[in-house]
Each structure stands twice: as structure tokens, then as C-alpha cells.
Amino acid sequence: MIDQIIEYNKTFVAEKGYEKYVTDKYPDKKLAVLSCMDTRLTELLPAALGLKNGDAKIIKNAGGLVISPFDSAMRSLLVAIYELGVEEIMVVAHSHCGACHMSFHHFHSEMLARGITEDTLDTIRRCGIDLDSWLEGFKDTPTSVRKTVETIKTHPLVPHDITVRGFIIDSVTGMLEEVNS
Numbered sequence: 001m002i003d004q005i006i007e008y009n010k011t012f013v014a015e016k017g018y019e020k021y022v023t024d025k026y027p028d029k030k031l032a033v034l035s036c037m038d039t040r041l042t043e044l045l046p047a048a049l050g051l052k053n054g055d056a057k058i059i060k061n062a063g064g065l066v067i068s069p070f071d072s073a074m075r076s077l078l079v080a081i082y083e084l085g086v087e088e089i090m091v092v093a094h095s096h097c098g099a100c101h102m103s104f105h106h107f108h109s110e111m112l113a114r115g116i117t118e119d120t121l122d123t124i125r126r127c128g129i130d131l132d133s134w135l136e137g138f139k140d141t142p143t144s145v146r147k148t149v150e151t152i153k154t155h156p157l158v159p160h161d162i163t164v165r166g167f168i169i170d171s172v173t174g175m176l177e178e179v180n181s
Helices: 002-014 017-021 041-049 072-082 104-113 118-126 141-153
Strands: 031-036 056-061 088-094 163-169 176-179
Touching: 002 017, 031 041, 031 072, 041 056, 041 088, 041 163, 056 072, 072 141, 088 141, 104 118, 141 163, 141 176
Parallel strands: 031 056, 031 088, 088 163
Antiparallel strands: 163 176
């Protein structure tokens, strides 16, 4: 698949397909969106929010979560605020998310089946990584959104003038529902 993508890319560049996407690094709407990496949202999310290339910083991960105040999603949001001029943040989870009810227990058997050894897992645990918690999903989407919004709002490095709001988008229709605190 990667080789096919590389071939496509050569044609894309040769035919100047990139020209309609040219913009700079600063989001025109001063907006960052933290959302899930779900493939259903690849085009649906920006379309449903009316965003075009250059409008917003879109940060995606499994579940659209900030799982710790110092994880990579939070780091990206801080860079967006201080380096790129972001003034508002939308946390956008979605219906029927695979991270809902995700667990290390499930991944454990999958990892073993793919050749990861118990010794490797034990070494990771000895380094202080709690795999159960790190690979845990969430049980309730609105509660998860509230928790992520609250983590961002109360982060000691997030200025008080930053607006942070949470939403759930329908994975089929794109309808947004705000999740109130």
C-alpha cells in the first residue's frame, strides 16, 4: 500500500495537485480541534465543521483524549496556543468510538499473538508504565469529553482566556452535540 501511495504522490506533485491546499502554519480561525483518529472522521469532521485547509489545527489520537496533563495531545495544544495563535479549542469525540471499552486485556492477547513476549511487557512495567491504564479506553463518551475538557481548562500552562468546549459528532451524519460541564 505504501508503494502505491508513493506512486500516487509523484503524480500529485507533478500535476501540482497541491496548489489548492497552499496556506501557512497559522490557523486562520485561531482554532484547534482535538478529535479521534477514526477513519470515518477523516473527511466528515472538517466538512461537518465547515473547515478548509488552513482554518484549524486538527490533532487526532485514539479516542480524542488528553490522558495525562503532559501527554502528546496536550503538548500539541500548548504549541498551538503559544506558537500558532490558537484562541479556542474544540474537543470532538464521536458516536460508536472504538476507544470506548478499549482495554489492555484485549491488546494483551493480540500482542502475544503478534510475537510480543511477556518479558517485553514486564520490562515496560518495570520502567513504570502501567499498561492497564495507558491502553484503557473509556466507558462513557460524554464523561470522557468532560474529563478531557476539564484537563485542558485546568492545565497550569493553558491561559485562562482560551475557550475550551466539548462535543460529540455523529459518525454518520456529522451532527454535533455539545457536552456541557
